[in-house]
Amino acid sequence: MSVAVEPLLRVQGLTKHFPIRKGAFGLRPAGAVRAVDGVSFDIAGGETLGLVGESGCGKSTTGRLLVRLLEPTAGRILFNGTDIAPMGQRRLRPLRPQFQIIAQDPYGSLNPRMRVEEILREPMQVAGMPAANQARRTRELLDRVGLAPGHAARFPHEFSGGQRQRIAIARSLALRPRLVVCDEPVSALDVSVQAQIINLLKDLQREMGLAYLFVAHDLSVVRHISDRVAVMYLGRIVEVAPKRSLFAAPKHPYTRALLSAVPVPRPGAARQRIMLVGDVPSPAAPPSGCRFHTRCPQAQAVCRVDDPPLRDLGAGRAAACHFADP
Amino acid sequence: MQQAEPLLSVRDLRVAFDTQRGRVVAVDGVSFDLAEGETLGIVGESGCGKSVTALSILRLAGRGAHILSGSIRFGGRDLLTLSDAEIRAVRGGEIGMVFQEPMTSLNPVFTVGEQIAEPLMRHRGLSRRAALDRAAELLDTVGIPMARARLGSYPHEMSGGMRQRVMIAMALSCQPRLLIADEPTTALDVTVQAQILELLAGLKRDFGTAIMLITHDLGVVAEFAQRAVVMYAGRIVERAAVTELFRQPLHPYAEGLLASIPPMDEDLERLRAIEGTVPRPDAMPPGCRFAPRCPQARPPCRTIDPPLLGLAPDHEAACIAHTGYRIPSVQQREVAS
Numbered sequence: 259m260s261v262a263v264e265p266l267l268r269v270q271g272l273t274k275h276f277p278i279r280k281g282a283f284g285l286r287p288a289g290a291v292r293a294v295d296g297v298s299f300d301i302a303g304g305e306t307l308g309l310v311g312e313s314g315c316g317k318s319t320t321g322r323l324l325v326r327l328l329e330p331t332a333g334r335i336l337f338n339g340t341d342i343a344p345m346g347q348r349r350l351r352p353l354r355p356q357f358q359i360i361a362q363d364p365y366g367s368l369n370p371r372m373r374v375e376e377i378l379r380e381p382m383q384v385a386g387m388p389a390a391n392q393a394r395r396t397r398e399l400l401d402r403v404g405l406a407p408g409h410a411a412r413f414p415h416e417f418s419g420g421q422r423q424r425i426a427i428a429r430s431l432a433l434r435p436r437l438v439v440c441d442e443p444v445s446a447l448d449v450s451v452q453a454q455i456i457n458l459l460k461d462l463q464r465e466m467g468l469a470y471l472f473v474a475h476d477l478s479v480v481r482h483i484s485d486r487v488a489v490m491y492l493g494r495i496v497e498v499a500p501k502r503s504l505f506a507a508p509k510h511p512y513t514r515a516l517l518s519a520v521p522v523p524r525p526g527a528a529r530q531r532i533m534l535v536g537d538v539p540s541p542a543a544p545p546s547g548c549r550f551h552t553r554c555p556q557a558q559a560v561c562r563v564d565d566p567p568l569r570d571l572g573a574g575r576a577a578a579c580h581f582a583d584p
Numbered sequence: 585m586q587q588a589e590p591l592l593s594v595r596d597l598r599v600a601f602d603t604q605r606g607r608v609v610a611v612d613g614v615s616f617d618l619a620e621g622e623t624l625g626i627v628g629e630s631g632c633g634k635s636v637t638a639l640s641i642l643r644l645a646g647r648g649a650h651i652l653s654g655s656i657r658f659g660g661r662d663l664l665t666l667s668d669a670e671i672r673a674v675r676g677g678e679i680g681m682v683f684q685e686p687m688t689s690l691n692p693v694f695t696v697g698e699q700i701a702e703p704l705m706r707h708r709g710l711s712r713r714a715a716l717d718r719a720a721e722l723l724d725t726v727g728i729p730m731a732r733a734r735l736g737s738y739p740h741e742m743s744g745g746m747r748q749r750v751m752i753a754m755a756l757s758c759q760p761r762l763l764i765a766d767e768p769t770t771a772l773d774v775t776v777q778a779q780i781l782e783l784l785a786g787l788k789r790d791f792g793t794a795i796m797l798i799t800h801d802l803g804v805v806a807e808f809a810q811r812a813v814v815m816y817a818g819r820i821v822e823r824a825a826v827t828e829l830f831r832q833p834l835h836p837y838a839e840g841l842l843a844s845i846p847p848m849d850e851d852l853e854r855l856r857a858i859e860g861t862v863p864r865p866d867a868m869p870p871g872c873r874f875a876p877r878c879p880q881a882r883p884p885c886r887t888i889d890p891p892l893l894g895l896a897p898d899h900e901a902a903c904i905a906h907t908g909y910r911i912p913s914v915q916q917r918e919v920a921s
Contacts, residue, residue, distance in 0.1 A: 259872045312773035349847030418861040448629035449800065453844035453857035460854070475774065482846030483853065505848060519778035523845055533782065534775045537743045 262390045264339055265300035266469050267324070267437055272297045272333035272343075274319050278542060286550045293319040295331070295493035298568070303436065305462065306470040308484030308501065310477060314538055315490040321439040321473045325359045326350055337437070340495055355385055355433035360426050362442035367426055368414040374400075374425055375410040399428040403458060420451035424458065431462065437469045444479060477520050481505055486574070489513045490548040492543055495568055499575040508532070509577040514549050548580070558583060589660075590617035591794050592641070592762060597654035599633075599640050608661045608865040609652070612818040613890075620794040625809030625826065627799060627841075629733045631862055632815040634798045638764050641796075642675050658762070677707040684767035687747060690739040696723070696750045697735030700757055718779045722753040726783055745776035752783065759791065766798045781808055802845060806830055811898075814838045817863055817873040820892055824899040834901035837874045851888030872903070893920070 275290035283557045288295065294316040301307045309317045317496040318561060322328045324335060335343040336470060342353060362365040363503055368377055379398055400407060403424040414422055423443060445450040460467060474480050480487055481501050488498040489512065508514045516530040522529070534553045539545055545552045551561035560580055568576045571584040598609040611633040613618060618624045626634045629713060639645040641656055652748050656663040659678060663671060675681070683689045691699060700722055701715035710718065716735060723731035726749040740749055748768060755763055765784065769777035785808065787793050797809055805812050805826060812829050814822040814837065822835040833839040843856035860877040863869055875885040880903075888911055890902045 312775060320758050352753060420861060448862070449841055450629060450844050450858035451804070451861065453846075453855035454859070456846070457854050457857055477774070478846040481848060482852065502851070515775060517848075519774045520848065521777075521781070521801065521807040523802040523806045523830060523842060525806045525830050527806075531778060531782075533778060537745055537776065538773075 266303040266305075267301040267471075268334075268336040269300070269324070270298045270334040270336070272320065272323060272335065273331045274316075274323055274328060275331045289542055291377060291540075292544060293541055294323065295541075295544070296495075297490075298333075298496050299488055299495065299498060301437065301469050301471060303469055304463070304467045305486070306472055306484045308480035309471060309473045309490060310480050310486040310487060311490035312516075312538060314492075314541060316493040316541070317388055317490050318441050320490070321359065321441045321471055322552065324437075324471060325354075325439050327359065335398050338485075347433060355381070356435050357437045357439070358430040358433075358435040359432050359439040360443045362445050365414065365419075365422055368422060370414055373411055373413055374405075377414075377425060378410075378429055378432055381429060395432065396568050397519060399431060402426045402431070402462070404454075418451075419447050420454060421473070423447065423455050427455075427458065431466070434466065435468065437471070438471065439471045441473045442475070443472075445474065451456075452479070455497070459483065477505075478516065489516065492538065492544050494549060494578065496550065497575075497577040498568070499577075500573075502574065503575060509571060509575065510550075510579045511554050511556050511581040513577075514554075515553075533579065539570045550579070588620075589656065589657075591620045591622075592618040592796070593655075593657040594637070594641070595655045595657075597640060598635065598652040598691075599636050599645060600650045600652050601646075602648045602650070605866045607650075609868075610649075610865055611640065612820055614654075614815070614818075614820055615818065616638075616798055616813050616823060618794055620761070621788065622792050623788060623795045623809045625797050625799060625805035626811040626815060627802060627812055628636065628815035629800055629841075629862060631817075631865065634815050635766050637777040638766050638798050641764065642679060642681060643671050644675070650732075673707065674705040676755070676757045676760075678760055678762065680758070680760035680763045682748070682751045682755050682763065682765040682768045684770050687739060687744075689751060690747060694884050695736050695738055696742070697737075700735075700750070700754050703754065703757050706852055718754065718757065719753070722757055723750070726750075726753045726758070727779070728753075732788060743776075745779060748772060748776075748780055749783065751835065752780070752787075756787065756793070760793065760853070762794045762796065763787070764796045764798070767800070768797070769804065770801070784808070793916070797893060802830075802842060814841070817868060818865065819873060819902065821874065821903070822899075822901045823874055823892060824901075828896065834895055834906060835874075835903045836878045836905070837879050838901075839856070840877075840879075868890045880905050882909050 272294055273296055275292050277290050278288045279284050280288040297320055309521045311317045323330050330343045333343060334341045345374050375396055378396045379392050407425055434479040444455050447478050484501050487501050487504045488495045491512050497513045508517055515534045518532045536553055541551060547563045548561040549559040566578045568578040570576050591899050595615045597611055597614045600607050600609045614637055628634045636645055640651060648879055651664060697716055697719050700719035704710045704715040720732040720735055725733055728734050747866055768844055769780050799805060809826050812826050813820050816837050822838045831843055840858040846855060871886045871888055872890050873882040888904055890904045892900045892902045894900045895906050
């Protein structure tokens with residue numbers, strides 16, 4: 259009997275449309291912003307999937323849907339085989355310890371009136387952990403993310419941006435989750451501090467067997483931390499592949515353009531830059547056919563009509579392009 | 585060997601701010617030159633003083649800012665000694681400026697055409713009609729399609745990349761000799777960033793505009809600038825030709841910054857992070873300001889304030905590790921530079 263290993267997370271056809279309402283009282287429905295429009299992917303236990311794309315592509319919305327901070331319009335989110343997409347808050351509560359999220363701006367996500375200790379204990383209290391265990395776990399967490407025991411009594415404003423992100427990481431780990439969605443966790447940090455936090459996230463993953471969905475726009479950071487990378491454009495995944503093959507030989511023209519646009523810290527490096535024209539179209543009115551055809555240097559007539567599916571190219575790679583070769 | 589006078593020459597600039605915690609010095613003794621037609625990158629992390637330096641050149645650092653000392657020579661004058669009317673003539677006239685967030689720098693209640701035309705009427709004395717004609721040409725130059733139709737658009741009707749193009753069009757309207765761009769692409773997506781950098785490179789090529797580019801992104805500096813200044817905690821720690829800086833950074837901070845960027849074509853297990861955090865401006869450490877975070881720091885670093893030393897042709901660094909942890913005598917310094 260062959261046993262197919264069930265991934266920790268399996269996302270199928272995930273969709274989120276935000277309704278646009280017009281009229282005097284905002285009552286008249288007038289279409290929808292198709293922020294996430296039929297996205298499917300898996301994440302194995304202990305794996306990091308990077309999710310990249312430009313602003314408005316739906317990557318952060320995808321992350322927020324996974325931890326059910328948003329309600330999906332359609333699709334399935336199988337966490338350990340259980341579909342959490344249709345669940346209400348009451349049914350989600352016992353499952354929530356297993357999936358957590360770290361936001362971009364730790365200052366906005368930490369209550370400024372709570373001391374670090376209270377911030378870390380809050381999820382434990384909600385989960386009904388005995389008080390003695392809470393104290394021990396708080397000390398463990400502080401130590402684990404590189405903060406001193408004395409930091410427990412301080413308030414978030416007394417910390418630098420990097421230290422605040424350490425607090426947010428500690429809080430997300432309080433209940434030993436299996437999946438952490440990292441939503442641009444280092445984008446607000448300076449480069450030198452970024453590296454500290456990235457190293458910390460990698461160490462924690464190894465020790466705790468965490469799976470990450472790492473949402474970011476910085477491609478070099480994503481390449482460093484991910485096992486596999488998915489590229490989003492206008493609410494869709496256009497390419498997914500193991501990181502080495504994605505960065506060495508991207509199959510989708512959008513991925514190629516995106517990678518070629520990143521400035522590299524190596525003066526005089528010979529590079530062929532693929533310059534995209536124009537801006538990303540509005541997700542409220544995505545183009546017909548392939549959503550990238552309006553900016554694609556290789557677009558043909560078929561691209562304006564037929565919407566290419568994410569096609570398996572072998573070796574763990576897939577791309578949504580009529581012309582992608584295996 | 586003395587060459588022609590540089591276009592811009594900043595000497596010993598010190599700028600302080602009045603804050604709730606008292607007066608803090610944000611820029612502490614910064615000196616650099618920018619030649620005609622050259623592109624200079626000013627790199628550093630938040631709070632290093634790079635933006636304050638740039639804003640001080642046009643005396644735009646704000647009400648709480650005090651320029652304590654220094655000179656900023658541009659076109660034969662010291663900008664710090666000009667009257668308010670004179671500095672206004674320089675701003676938008678001889679020196680153009682582009683900021684990070686075009687939405688906050690553009691006026692939301694005027695059309696982009698009116699905003700581009702305004703400096704042309706003010707500085708160049710053009711009629712309204714002629715100024716609007718020129719504005720349409722400028723929008724075309726910065727790659728805005730259907731430029732004339734766009735004159736009547738308001739900033740909120742445009743995308744971030746388009747707004748930044750409008751900012752650049754405004755900055756260029758009077759054909760400045762120097763363009764100061766403060767994080768011009770930081771708020772933009774990477775494919776749009778590539779478009780804007782290409783546009784700036786074209787301006788330099790076609791009009792010989794000198795550009796001072798303030799950024800935290802070392803990749804942008806590597807691709808765009810000829811020379812670079814690296815700032816840390818209000819001081820310049822390294823000043824070099826870009827090729828030299830990236831080939832062999834001489835200051836441990838610059839070296840650490842470069843090492844902390846994950847490479848795009850190589851797998852590393854760990855990044856080499858710089859430990860600790862930037863000192864607060866009201867609690868600067870004595871001696872070298874990077875010493876508390878520096879892997880190479882030795883006891884003298886905690887007391888000696890290292891001067892910027894010429895260590896190789898077109899390459900200076902403020903680190904005494906290169907001189908055996910001693911400050912060289914004046915003669916040695918002259919030989920070195």
